[in-house]
Amino acid sequence: MQITSKELESVAAVEAPRFDMYTGIHKALRAFMADTLLAVGRMDPLDEDEVAQASGRVLDLLAACAGHLRHENDFVHAAIEARAPGASAAIGHEHEDHVKHIAQLSDLVVVLRAAAPQARAAAAARLYRELALFIAGNFEHMHVEETAHNAVLWARYTDAELVGVHDALVASIEPQEMMAIARWLVPFQNPQDRFHLLADMRAKAPAPAFQAVMDLVQPLLTTKEWSKLTGALGIAAVPGLVAG
Structure with a gap:
């Protein structure tokens, strides 16, 4: 199925805000990606601690990206295909490419960590450039999802139905993964x-999880x-008192 220009125009023309599953998590991923690329770019390849820290951040990012792909495939793409068969095919193929790129980047981290000091600068440069390409492709990919995919979803689902899809996706995420992404999701x-x-988290999650x-x-x-x-949440602005 082709996504029509009329559906794309509906994203910009919508009068009232619709429920958007994409933009928030994509802001988090963009921030995580940019921060990690900067860390690799400024890393001293001859400093063992810096190499360990920066390459560890790359692996954390790749794990977050892999998890995000699974969640979108299992829940968002499934919802799209249920009412617009074929509409997620192009992005689905890009997801397959991203999985391959994630594996390649993971291999480059291994190469960097194992490299002799005289080869470390070249290995770091290769990781940096490949990571930059991965991020560039993801930025374009996320734009399509936020426009074309939202157009399909908004034309075929009510906001209440989309909230249901989103809540099921969130409920499938393990606590450790949720905390890892919250570090990027909330501040940005x-x-x-x-x-x-x-506010939604406070209403739906256990109090200790919200506090954490x-x-x-x-x-x-x-x-x-x-x-x-x-102030907006109506809670005390001091540590330890946010659950009241």
Whole structure:
């Protein structure tokens, strides 16, 4: 199935905001990707600790990307295909390419860590360039999902149905993975989206899980951002009192 220009135009023309499963998590991934690329670029290839830390961040990013692909395939693409057969095919093939690229990048991390000192700079440069290409492709890929795929979903699902798909996806994520992505998901939203994200989490997640996320992200927010968030949530803006 082809996604029509009329459906794409509906993304920009929609009068009221629709439920968007893509943009929030994509902001998190873009931030994670950019931060990791910068870390690899400034890494000293002759410093064992820096190599270990930067390459470890690459592996963490790749794990997050692999998990994200699985979640989209299992829930979002399944929803698209249920009502618009073939509409996720192009992006689905790109997902297959991303899986291969993730494996290649993982191999380059192994090469970097095993390289002799005199070969370390070349191995670091190759990892940096391949990671940059992976990120560039992902940025374009995410744009298509946020426009074309949202157009398909919004034309065929109500917001309540989309929330159901999203909640099922989130419920499938293990706590450790959820905490790892929350570190990037919460800080890099705008204040309004950050509030809605945390308000929804407080309503649906166990209180200790909500508290753990708040404790995690507080040091990652500016004083002003934290004040806006706690004020909007109606909770005390001091550590240890956010669950009230």
